[in-house]
Amino acid sequence: MMFGPALFPMGWFILKGLWGEYTKRPPLWITYEPEQFPEVTYYDHICGVKYPEIFGGCEDIKVYGDYAIVSCDPYKKQSNFLTGYRPDTPSGNVYIWNYVKDTAPTPIDFGPDFGELRPQGVRGLYLPDENDQPSTDVVRIFVANAAKNASVEVFDFTPATGTVEKVISLRHKDAVLDPAALAPISPTQVFLTNTLGYPYRSVLGPLEFVSAIPLGTIGYLDFTNATNVTGKAVGASTTPIGMEYVDDTLYVASVQYGIYAYKLYIPPDDLTEEEIAANKSLGRMHFYPGEKFYRTPYLPTHITYSTELDSIVVAGINSYSGEVKAWFGRKSPSWAALLVNQTGPDDKPLVVSDSVTLGLREADRKFQTLFWDSTGDKFSGLKSMVVENGRRFGVSPHQAGVLVCNTNGLETVEVPDTPASGGEQAETPAQARERQRKSDHLEHMYLAKEEL
Template sequence: MIFGPALYPMLWVLAKTLWSEYQKRPPLWFSYEPEPFPEVSYVPGVCDVYRPDVFTGCEDIKVYGDYAIVSCDPYKKQSNFLTGYKAGTPSGAVYIWNYVADSEPVQIEFGDDFGELRPQGVRGIFTNEHETTLRIFVTNAAGKGNASVEVFDFTPSTGKIDRFLSLPHGKAILDPVSVVPISATQVFTANTLGYPYRGVLSYLEALSGMPFGTIGYLDFTNVSNITEKSVGASTTPIGIEYHGDKLYVASAQYGIYSYQLYIPPDDITDEQVAENKSLGRMHFYPGEEIFRTPYLPLHLSYSTELDGLVSAGANSVLGQVLSWLSSKKRKAASWAGLLVQLGDLVVADSVTSALKDKDRKWQTVFWDKTGDKFSGLNSLVVENGRRFGVSLHDQGVLICNTNGLEEVIVPEQEDLEQEIDKKNNDKLEHLYLKSEL
């Protein structure tokens, strides 16, 4: 008992540390439901679900011109939380679909001898300024050290698909969930600890917030001498995106991390690189900024149309689990938000009310409270006047033929008080000056 009183300060420090750690996470359980604005909800005649017979259990979608790239694995529900997929479970598939013509989706052929295919994130980049060839990257989270990133070249004018390269399991490719190219031969990957949770350590990661996931970097400009390395760690990095000189990583535990990239000039010599490692071909600074989210963020996409980062998210873990496991085909809510980075502003979106003022940067861009129209949205893209979404729980590709977002308005100073008074009933999702709230 002599050591009993001495334990109190230790317990206090431990409790304070744990509370501080959990305060950094998305509030989730305390987040508010956004009002069902028709501009961002499923509206019959504006939204529809296409090709449910083909697109089942889909993980990710990206859109380039008239084409959508979709990754699906309807057999993911057959996976075991500890060991992964059962032996003999069929592979998933990746499709290229002309959504404008609504032609039959074309399945990418990986070859009869390819082995297990567990497609997660997909991404494309045009290899030239004329946009005649789209290079497609597919993350394959196959188990037993067979994970890879598969690279294909697609020619829209002819419909031809050519296998370009297979990047195998290694330092940058462990359990890849997402991939983003910064050029036709340079990519970043996000790796979780055995997605979907093939290991006991993943539960420790979820509870503790320890960064067991990794961020990988590959340069295959010279295919005979590929540069591959792990450049960072993150807790459950589900999504990854690149825009400008920033790399964004969606941590399901904490929110969206922003990393600053530095790419030195090409005229730096190998000797200079050897003398000063900071002058290497890629310099990776640890997370300089984090954007808290009111939900658990999943796949990311940058919308050139909205000039902002879009993330789909799970706002109900229970709803996701019940939808995943229930034999009664229960539904999960669908939700996605736009990250608004306009300096000293906060978003008047009721869902962000659970966040601190400085973190209220999210504007709801899609909301289906019950999931009856589209259950468990997993990835959302806003491009070409449309919203595109897919789900692991539901079938088909959701397409809403208008982005429906009202113009973001910053109130004039003399009108600010009136705007603040009516913000709770605002139907236009205006922005407000944080310093004046």
């Protein structure tokens, strides 16, 4: 009984901590909808869906030069929604698509004896040339395979010849469990998210999704050849689906909470044994203490880095109920936004003046809407979007095809005519693009904090 009074402050601090974590969740949780939000899709007049007969059940997309890498599993929905059990179905595919020439996408050949392929996140990086100089000759592609025998598959793609060469299959009992997304930081080093902290999906998946228990992990792999693969789990997270690496910063998207940004220390390759011995921490990659956190207006899934916009793009789920409806074949809203982490005059944080962020606290308004379809009639359940080369590419496991929005006057997407109303003259595609370009300028979208 002597410990009884001590339990009250202990319980108070535990509840306070749990509430603090809970309130980091997106404000809608299940029901939030922004007020006075446009009922039409952003860029509706210049968007189209490409190759729905080929792309089915697609989870992620990334663009390198003239090529898009797309991971698809059209049989994903045949798995049990609650337990994750999946009957024997054909494997998915990872496609390479020259969107500039608009040639038919071609699947990567994983080999006749590969086994089950359930592709999730795809990422790549350009390999340096023989003199270790920057080059765009070869793209090293990393694929998260969330099969029972989970793995990270690595390929080299040469755009000039169109050839794909297998490099290695990476498996590790601690680092590769239920891989969803990837972030390569060098040709032989890659971070990944594991949605759950154990192999394959099970009934605990929905439990984690609803309860926000941190069952997921962040994994790390380092390899030089097939017999020299090291890996470890470097952190825990709640349903970590998205991941991206930019300028020594690792971004991790937790569906329940938002986007975490971790600063990394990566030791130089030319450290001597004496330097490592003098300071053992120099020889190990590690996270800097603390992290930045970006609270999202919706539930974030995949995140991508746009070299064109020099920022992170996030796509997401607008509600749990919408995701459940999409899983059972009904249309679900789509959302994608740009993360803005900039300062304005006098180094004051910029606050996004965008109606999608109205549900956030003022300090958290750091997202500019790139795409919104409130009904899912145009493109249902968007899960990943990347912005490159004047286009916006999006995919969804709930709708066939790749969404392509032409934002720079390029002619890959057919532009439907805008009907005239009354005596007004119809807006031409060029005029529509110019109008949208002006509305996208940052100076029109942001205000200094004190000016709101």
